[in-house]
Amino acid sequence: xxxxxxxxxxxxxxxxxxxxxxxxxxxxxxxxxxxxxxxxxxxxxxxxxxxxxxxxxxxxxxxxxxxxxxxxxxxxxxxxxxxxxxxxxxxxxxxxxxxxxxxxxxxxxxxxxxxxxxxxxxxxxxxxxxxxxxxxxxxxxxxxxxxxxxxxxxxxxxxxxxxxxxxxxxxxxxxxxxxxxxxxxxxxxxxxxxxxxxxxxxxxxxxxxxxxxxxxxxxxxxxxxxxxxxxxxxxxxxxxxxxxxxxxxxxxxxxxxxxxxxxxxxxxxxxxxxxxxxxxxxxxxxxxxxxxxxxxxxxxxxxxxxxxxxxxxxxxxxxxxxxxxxxxxxxxxxxxxxxxxxxxxxxxxxxxxxxxxxxxxxxxxxxxxxxxxxxxxxxxxxxxxxxxxxxxxxxxxxxxxxxxxxxxxxxxxxxxxxxxxxxxxxxxxxxxxxxxxxxxxxxxx
Numbered sequence: 001x002x003x004x005x006x007x008x009x010x011x012x013x014x015x016x017x018x019x020x021x022x023x024x025x026x027x028x029x030x031x032x033x034x035x036x037x038x039x040x041x042x043x044x045x046x047x048x049x050x051x052x053x054x055x056x057x058x059x060x061x062x063x064x065x066x067x068x069x070x071x072x073x074x075x076x077x078x079x080x081x082x083x084x085x086x087x088x089x090x091x092x093x094x095x096x097x098x099x100x101x102x103x104x105x106x107x108x109x110x111x112x113x114x115x116x117x118x119x120x121x122x123x124x125x126x127x128x129x130x131x132x133x134x135x136x137x138x139x140x141x142x143x144x145x146x147x148x149x150x151x152x153x154x155x156x157x158x159x160x161x162x163x164x165x166x167x168x169x170x171x172x173x174x175x176x177x178x179x180x181x182x183x184x185x186x187x188x189x190x191x192x193x194x195x196x197x198x199x200x201x202x203x204x205x206x207x208x209x210x211x212x213x214x215x216x217x218x219x220x221x222x223x224x225x226x227x228x229x230x231x232x233x234x235x236x237x238x239x240x241x242x243x244x245x246x247x248x249x250x251x252x253x254x255x256x257x258x259x260x261x262x263x264x265x266x267x268x269x270x271x272x273x274x275x276x277x278x279x280x281x282x283x284x285x286x287x288x289x290x291x292x293x294x295x296x297x298x299x300x301x302x303x304x305x306x307x308x309x310x311x312x313x314x315x316x317x318x319x320x321x322x323x324x325x326x327x328x329x330x331x332x333x334x335x336x337x338x339x340x341x342x343x344x345x346x347x348x349x350x351x352x353x354x355x356x357x358x359x360x361x362x363x364x365x366x367x368x369x370x371x372x373x374x375x376x377x378x379x380x381x382x383x384x385x386x387x388x389x390x391x392x393x394x395x396x397x398x399x400x401x402x403x404x405x406x407x408x409x410x411x412x413x414x415x416x417x418x419x420x421x422x423x424x425x426x427x428x429x430x431x432x433x434x435x436x437x438x439x440x441x442x443x444x445x
Contacts, residue, residue: 042134043131043135044128044131044365045365046362046365047131047132047135047362047404047406049401050401050402050404050406050407051406051407051410053398053401053402054334054335054401054402054403054404054407054410055410057334057335057336057398057402058335058336058410058413058414058417060413060414060416060417064413064416064417065413067416068409068410068412068413068414068415068416068417069409069412069413071412071416071422071425071426072137072408072409072412072413072429073137075139075412075425075426075429075430075431076139076140076182076183076186076426076430076431076434077136077137077138077139077140077408077412077429077430078138078139078140078141078142078182078194078355078429078430078431078433078434079138079140079141079142079356079357079358079405079408080142080289080291080292080319080321080355080356080357080432080433081142081144081196081268081270081291081292081321081323081357081358081359082141082142082143082144082292082357082358082359082360082361082405083141083143083144083359083360083361083405084116084119084129084141084143084162084165084173084193084361085119085128085129085132085133085361085362085363085364085405086115086116086361086362086363086364086367087114087115087116087117087118087119087122087125087128087129087364087366087367088114088115088118088125088128088363088364088365088366088367088369088370088371089111089114089115089118089367089370089371090114090118090122090370091369091370091371091372091373091374092373093110093114094107094110094111094114094373094374095373095374095375097110098374098375098377099375104380109157112147112157112158112161113157113161116158116161116162116165117161117164117165119165119169120164120165120168120169124366125364125366126169128362128364128365128366129172129364130172132362132405132406133172133173133191135406135409136362136405136406136408136409137408137409138191138408139182139185139186139191139192139430140176140182140185140191140192140193140194140430141191141193141194142194142195142196142225142226142291142357142433143162143193143194143195143196144158144196144198145158145159145161145162145193145195145196145197145198145223145224146158146159146196146197146198146199146224146227147198147199148198148199148228148231148271149198149199149231150199150200150201150202150204150235150236151201151202151204152201152202152203152215152218152219155197155198155199155201155219156222158198159195159197159219159222159223159224162175162193162195163175163222163223165193166192166193171190172190172191173190173191173192173193174190174191174192174193175192175193175195175223176192176193176194177223178441179434179437179438179441182194182434182437183434194225194226194437195223195224195225195226196224196225196226196227196228196266196268196291197219197224197226197227197228198227198228198231199227199228199231200213200216200227200228200229200237200256200260201215201216201218201219202215202236203215209252209255210259212252213255213256213259216256216259216260216263216265217263219265220263220264220265224265225264225265225266225437225440226265226266226267226268226289226291227260227265227266227267227268228268228269228270228271228272229249229253229256229257229267229268229269229272229276229280230269230271230272230273230276231271232271232302232388233384234247236250236252236253237249237250237252237253237256237276238250238253238272238273238275238276238279238280239272239273239275239276240271240272240273240276241271241272241273241274241302241303242302242388242389243273246273246274246275246276247273247275247276248273248275248276248278248279249275249276249279249280249283253276253279253280254279254283257280257283257284258283258285260284260286261284261285261286264440264441265440266286266287266288266289266318266436266437266440267280267284267286267288267289268288268289268290268291269281269288269289269290269313270289270290270291270292270293270303270321270357271303273302274305274306274309277290277305277309277312277313278308278309278312281309281312281313281315281316281318282312282315282316284316286316286317286439286440286442287316287317287318287319287436287439287440288312288313288316288318289313289318289319289320289321289355289436290305290309290310290313290318290319290320290321291321291355291357292321292322292323292325292357292358292359293305293320293321293322293323293328293357294322294323294325294328294329294330294341295307295310295320295322295341295344295345297344297348298329298330298331298337298340298341298344299328299329299330299331301327301328301330302388302389303323303325303328304328305320307348310345310348310349310353311349313353314349314350314353317436317439318353318436319352319353319354319355319432319433319436320345320353320354320355321354321355321356321357321433322338322341322342322345322354322355322356322357323357323358323359323360324338324356324358324359324360324403324404324405325359325360326393326395326396326399326400326403327391327393327395329341330393332396332399333393333395333396333399334398334399334402334403335402335403335407335410335411335414336402336414337399338356338403338411338414339411339414339415339418342354342356342415342428343418346420346424346428351420351424351427351428352427352432352435353432354428354432355428355429355430355432355433356408356411356428356429358403358405358408360403360404360405361405362404362405362406408429411429412425412429415428415429
């Protein structure tokens with residue numbers, strides 16, 4: 001999408017411009033009102049509501065708003081970890097599978113496949129998909145393209161789904177194999193996905209270390225450019241963030257990072273334990289990232305990173321991608337708190353080492369109606385990989401709406417409000433991810 005189209009269709013927003021001007025005490029001419037009305041017509045109710053909530057929190061001046069939107073439209077915007085817009089399921093199809101006695105795995109796989117691929121097969125879901133991309137002004141997402149784990153057959157499922165999307169919808173979204181592809185997508189007015197595998201694929205035969213890590217190169221060849229070292233739990237690489245032992249990297253984990261460096265895969269410690277994260281950053285010869293995290297200095301959480309670890313990540317040349325999860329951000333858990341976490345990393349380590357990794361997705365407006373078609377099923381056990389500590393924090397609808405994925409333009413506006421230079425904003429909203437992507441491929445064999 002070119003700059004003019006973005007500014008006309010999303011420039012973020014319906015209420016956005018009108019409320020901002022009203023808040024600053026300015027009056028609107030007839031032509032201005034017509035312009036605002038035109039902008040409003042291009043936002044669906046879900047996106048418009050999220051914009052209303054965020055703008056009410058930020059209350060930017062019309063000058064900051066306009067500058068932020070123009071800067072966002074002109075920049076390569078690279079979500080350091082996230083999800084392409086999600087489609088609604090086909091409730092009738094999934095209901096048929098459930099009533100036929102489909103296994104939990106079959107049901108889960110079909111449900112996930114529909115949310116990830118129906119934008120390519122259903123006109124209504126394609127419309128939702130396009131509307132979200134247009135509103136976001138995002139050039140590229142470091143796309144979650146692997147179900148958390150280390151089994152190659154498990155990891156390949158999401159990779160296949162997003163390969164399908166980028167094969168079928170080339171006019172809208174393409175797969176970026178190299179950073180230059182992201183730049184080209186921006187020039188062409190398209191969007192793209194840069195893929196992360198959410199796990200290091202292992203042969204699981206445990207014969208030799210090179211043989212065990214042989215799938216790392218294969219998944220690189222399939223398009224994967226970043227991998228989680230661990231998820232919540234312990235694996236053969238190290239302790240995840242949910243392990244109370246906090247034991248750090250294993251010897252095998254160190255070998256895995258060496259191989260990832262050699263191949264050109266970014267090691268991601270977002271879900272790793274604190275000691276694992278620290279040791280990974282110190283072991284790696286290439287940048288290590290925490291692609292979607294928060295700052296422990298503002299609120300300690302198993303998914304946050306203390307300053308000591310952030311420094312190690314910075315020293316590796318990597319970045320901390322601040323996420324849009326209210327429970328991790330804490331305080332109000334809204335767009336203002338998101339900016340607070342960005343401020344912390346920037347003031348402590350510099351604007352070269354922070355990004356935004358939303359870890360959220362836009363969900364089709366049709367989703368709720370389709371889910372109502374499903375039969376009521378019994379309670380399922382919590383998955384081992386996702387055991388979370390007890391937490392009584394209550395996430396408000398306002399907080400969630402304010403940091404909705406489609407509010408990306410307002411993240412830029414918020415940075416403008418806080419006095420960041422244009423150059424630093426460009427780094428935070430995409431430039432730092434591009435730099436790490438390029439440095440990780442240096443001397444690729």
